[in-house]
Amino acid sequence: MNVKEYINSGIIESYVLGMATEAERQEFEQICASHPEVAEARDSFERSLETALMQEAPAPPAFVKEKLLQQIAPPVVEDDGVAGMTEAPVRRLNPWKWVAAASLLLLAGAAYWAYSTNEKYQDLAARQATMEKQLQQSTAALQLLQQDADILRHPMKTVALKGTEMAPQAQTTVFWDTTGTKDVYMLINNLPQPTSDQQYQLWALLDGKPIDLGVFDFDVKEKRLLVKMKNVQKAQAFAITLERRGRPNPEVPEGKAYVVGKL
Amino acid sequence: MxxxxxxxxxxxxxxxxxxxxxxxxxxxxxxxxxxxxxxxxxxxxxxxxxxxxxxxxxxxxxxxxxxxxxxxxxxxxxxxxxxxxxxxxxxxxxxxxxSRVLPLLDGETVYTSERPGMDDYGLKKVLGKLKDEQRLLIDLSYFQGYTHEQIAKALDIPLGTVKTRIRSALTQLRSLLQ
Structure with missing residues (x-):
């Protein structure tokens, strides 16, 4: 682009005087940003225009400024002159009073509408918050179930632990990853509720010896479908005993077996 | 204050x-x-x-x-x-x-850029130094806000000519202001 030609093309004057088209304006602003000499020429024209227009300019009428300053001033709160409103009501109202009365009615209606709308809004907002919370809880629960489903998809050995004479109806299923991680998961189908000073404990049995796979509280089944226990390398059977809570030697079973299952 | x-x-x-x-x-x-x-x-x-x-x-x-x-x-x-x-x-x-009827769009009315009651100061003074034809174009486009198309139609001049003349009037204006 020939900058000098551009400067002398009349575009500067068109732009400054607001006579340029939108496309010309955009182009000019870009060129000004990239070519300081164009911006300088613009500034110089602006200054000479300003000087010419400021010369001997006649003052506008003084009332304009007064009105203007009133107009831009922050609104003053007026006191409501209700004096004289207590006269006897049996009079013909002039039309303006009807208008005022109608306006008051309208205002009252609008205020009521705003109030009831606000009530409804609050109500809806509260319900929405509750639903949002419920949704969050459901989503979290669903995520846990999905994790459990993912675990169950792995090929694992399934051992059904049947109730002993202590609780013939009791049943628990153990899933044991025998090929990979040796992880042990437990699905509590049915176990009797113990007293609060008692805890269940899962054992693996190998050559008649018990191996501790961890204690668990009865309510663990409320939280999770699959309960992960300690993993075990080798086992011939699994059993769950009911033990005293916090007994000194948890590696050795004291209590009776409630469910047992052989591989 | x-x-x-x-x-x-x-x-x-x-x-x-x-x-x-x-x-x-x-x-x-x-x-x-x-x-x-x-x-x-x-x-x-x-x-x-x-x-x-x-x-x-x-x-x-x-x-x-x-x-x-x-x-x-x-x-x-x-x-x-x-x-x-x-x-x-x-x-x-x-x-x-x-107020005054815009003469331009009346068709027959002969346009004059003279306005009654205006003294020569500010921009008017500068515009006074332009050629009549240029002054007319500036007046129509700047002060009356007509588009180039409207001016071309009213004065029966090709659009390109209107654009060129306005541009040259504007550059003329700049040199007069300096």
């Missing part, structure tokens, strides 16, 4: 953005005359011009946030607000009935 504070342009803009009424008062005292002059060249009628001037300064007060220093001087920005407000006024219904 009483204290006469002066501002440079940057301070003035900053103060206006803070909604400083004293700065606004200064702005008015400083620029109202020049803008009023431009409005009068468009609107002519003194009462209407006063109303428009008031509108303009209210707009400046409210829209000062939109002023962008990188695009030009404060005066230029205000001048454009003034011109647009004045032209808008001449386009309003009430105005066209009460």
């Amino acid at each position: 009483g204290t006469t504070q002066t501002y440079d342009e940057r301070e003035l803009v900053a103060a206006l953005r803070r909604k400083d009424e004293q700065a606004f008062s200064y702005l008015y005292d400083h620029y109202a005359g020049a803008l009023y002059n431009v409005v009068k060249q468009v609107v002519v009628d003194t009462d209407v011009s006063s109303d428009v001037l008031q509108e303009i300064f209210v707009n400046i007060w409210r829209k000062i946030e939109q002023y962008d220093e990188s695009k030009g001087r404060l005066f230029t920005w205000m001048l454009n607000i003034a011109r647009n407000a004045a032209i808008d006024k001449t386009r309003s219904k009430g105005f066209q009935q009460s």
